[in-house]
Amino acid sequence: MNEIIFTLNGKTVSCPFEPTRRLLDVLRQDFNLIGVKEGCGEGECGACSILLDHNVVNSCILPLGNVHGKDIMTIEGFKTTKRFKVIEQAFIEMGAVQCGFCTPGMVMSTESLLHHNPHPTDQEIKIALSGNLCRCTGYNMIIDAVKKASIVGDGLW
């Protein structure tokens, strides 16, 4: 095998066979997808969250080898969707954004949650976001935003 092929934001892409490379580096360096952030490099902060087959994963500890044949979506791909617009509006309205470094990851975790559970309870939202650290907001406004998105976007998920 000399290539790793996967779907990235709806398009088929291929990368040289370097399966231990961190997907985060591939996304940022090879595809210039800088909305995927590195906060800790050890799967703890969630700033690098992306979707793999529509499940949120930490791209900083995801080896490229595991991505072969999979569907990857980053904030850059997601931002063209109706669902994103709803989440974006809710985040703005509820004041969920401060420094913004955790925000794209929060949005991806929100999408992963709502995709599987369109009407989450507060506790389910908290659990869904528990791998996305935010140092600015104390989370309340983010939780409110997810809740708001689930209500306003009813039917989209």
Added chain:
Amino acid sequence: MVNHGMPQTLEEALILLKNDEYQIIAGGTDLMVQHRHWAQTLPKIPKPVLFIHHVKELNYLLDTPEYLEIGATTPMDMIMSSPLVPKILQHTIEEIAAPGIRHMATLAGNIANASPAADGLCTLIALSADLVIASLDRKRMIKVEEVISGPKRNKLAKDEMIIAIRIPHQDQSMSEFYKVGGRRADAISKVSLAAVIHVHQSIITNWHLAFGAVGPRVVHDIHTDQRMIGMKIDDVKRQTDAIIAMYEPLITPIDDQRSTAVYRKQVALNLIRRVIINLH
């Protein structure tokens, strides 16, 4: 150039393992952290890697009359949400890391990494789970706890891999997993206790306690556990202090950056008290 392997079938994987020495990676959520180096550089994994994530035939849950079998590449999230899985194991996985990790991580990886603080390992040991281990030449079964040789060390041969976990069906009406982490989510255990217990007509008929993060390995002493079998609940409650004292010598934690030996010991023993308080 390092020769990493990316087999699609179990057979391919076992052939590769037979011929070369590999570091197996399933989800990668532990190993990519352990071997991480700078951003924008490759992790420093000392051996070529065998990526088994794509071996689809190992991604399954299978219920049989005697046991539940979980394939080695089944992600934790899938295990957590399956109705086939014992509640205590579901609860345990809910306490492991966060959704992003649980979508990639596997229980088999949790076992092979052999961290004394691994929550999954703790519960599987309390559940008396077996591992199905395969090499190209043979297949064998071994108790989960027997595969661990020390902190971060397992007894798998170079050409072997875990292909499945078997959890025997058993009566366990009062099982529970108690995790004491540094915060309420996404934390490594300071102490954990998996208690697999069954009470029939007020008599203990099944009793396994496995403690995490209080010794070089998960602590589980079958002889001590067996002394509980046949006891009446009322007697258990009356003799709480004596039962705790019975377990006390098994608990040998250390000080580290997450907690202290003194705290770990006291909490481990207090958790036994909690298990007993919750018996009914």
Added chain:
Amino acid sequence: MSDISKSIPKLDAASKIAGEALYVSDISMPGMLYAKTVRSTIVKGKILSIEKPSLPEGYFIIDRQDIPSRNVVKIIFEDMPYFATDHIEHYGEPILLMVGPHLDMMDELIKKIKIEYAEATPLFDFKDSVVHYEYAKGDPKSVFERASQIIEMTYETGYQEQAYIEPQGMLAYPEVSGKMTFIGSIQCPYYVKNAVIHALGCSEDQVRVIQATVGGAFGGKEEFPSLMACQLAVAVQKAQKPIKLIYEREEDMEVTTKRHPSKISLKASVDEFGNVQGIIAQVSLDGGAYVGLSSVVLSRAMIAASGAYTFHHLSVQGDVYRTNNVPTGAFRGFGAPQMFFAIEMFMNHIAKATHQDPFAFRMRHLARQGDQTSTSGKFRDPIILEDLIQIATQKAKYHQKAKAFSLTDQYKGIGMSFFLHGCGFTGSGESTHIKATVRLHKLISDKVEIQVAAVDMGQGLKTTLPKLVAKILEIPIHQVIFESPDTDVVPDSGPTVASRTTMIVGGLLARAAKELKGVWQSGIDQVITKRYEQPSYIEWDEATMKGDAYPAYSWGVNIVEVEVDRLTMQVKVKNVVSAYDVGKAIDEQIIRGQADGGITQGIAYGYLEKMVSQKGRIRQKNMTDYLIPTSVDIPKMETILIDNPYPLGPYGAKGAGELTLVGGAPAVCLAIEMAIKRHITKIPATPEYLMELINHE
């Protein structure tokens, strides 16, 4: 005209949500090189020799031998070299930079560098005082002689790590003109600029500093980035290429500045009526290996010695101790969180020791308008602390719960803190050191550009400053432009620190906007500049620490409810209610966001966030081991704002950013005390510590 406080959508939110905002790590340039720092692996000693490998073309080693001018980071106290001298003073001290195009090769080359040391015995105890301040009010000596009872307690606080989610980072490049430009994750563009000028010995027009989007700072990006910039300045001079230096998380946590650990001893003289007559305080801070701005942290801590109360007699002494721990520095609150923890716990402990109801006791001592401040200045403006307390206690059902929890053994507790925060620089800092200048530039298009050096690091300035200016000018907000500061464009309006920006910079902008409005001529280029002038009634004597330490004060009340697990001593935060007087909120939602985030950090400082240095090395050096709260750890929080406009603030606004952090630790610890019926004298109040308390009393 609608109320200024009414919230509007944040102007920078959309680009952040979409992942389009550029943080420094997102910026690359053609021919850009990377830099990695090689650091001391010992805590104290002497470098005997450094053996360097021969370098392939395009790779560089930069160390102190390359420095053209001064090897010192210009902070307040100039003692920190940016490349280690022969003498190593702390673990992880930067010795050299490896610079090159490929990280793998740099890694190989770094492995070939051999550094030989002669180790010496490090010092970690509070023995080597490098800054000593003291002040007094009234006649403390005589009240202690007359005291009917003297109560004495000592409190200790630990490190706190800023844990901004974006690690430190800086990019520097040479411009064709010979100028050097820096783009960084920074709070204070002019601090960076002045540090580089000082380090290179170059002229002002040769250095340009631009702020990238900042992914959280909390003080951590106040002075530390200056060190990185000085190193990069020397490196760019040598390599003549763009160079990017981004810290790994572990590196960031191990070596960058953190909140000062402290030891605070308090002594109270209580009279026969159970009233505190005087307090004697001794504050000790661990400054780490270099003093940097620790003296300013010390003075803020010392000035907070009377908390939100009035004591007529005070004697306060403080020291910054040099140790061989990593240097400590700025962190939201800046000395106040340590002192408020101590004084709030102490007031409760005095009440208990003198068999008084703690609430009534504390209420009797509250500071009131017209009272003398701790430093013998005057609380000139109305103080509405009692209103804040009343509404917060009502909303939180404080009295009912406190009564129920105190009398029972259910391991539940509710705690309340009263606090204030002095807005702006301490003492005469604004007028003598900072001398802020702001500019409004009206373009021919009639768009108005805000030209200030203030940085939006998440706290919302990108929205609040344009909102202020637009409102005064009565123009749509989108007609106001506020780009991230570039020192080639904006004047020095001072650093983005000390809860000063809205009140001082915003205040100056408001004045500029009013003036612009008066002279507004459509289609004409117009520039209005305003400079800070100290209110004439403010008097401050630096030497005796007497006078008005701050022009204004913001006030707050936090109520925190907890449940403690009696078998594991884990604390669950159940409810949080806060009430604040920040003068006037320029945007209510933004202030609520500050309030939520601030108290989350404050509470976590009190019970959760543990960082210790063991023999000079930080033990919790990643996000796995240093635990900050997750979404699951934080309950629903309620914030009440009461207007109390400050005449000199824009629309009456005072500072808000730091205020919201300082009361968290005492509130949560008082709640835990009630739950476990033990005195807490140390933070963080971890389960390990609580278990000790339960076992030993």
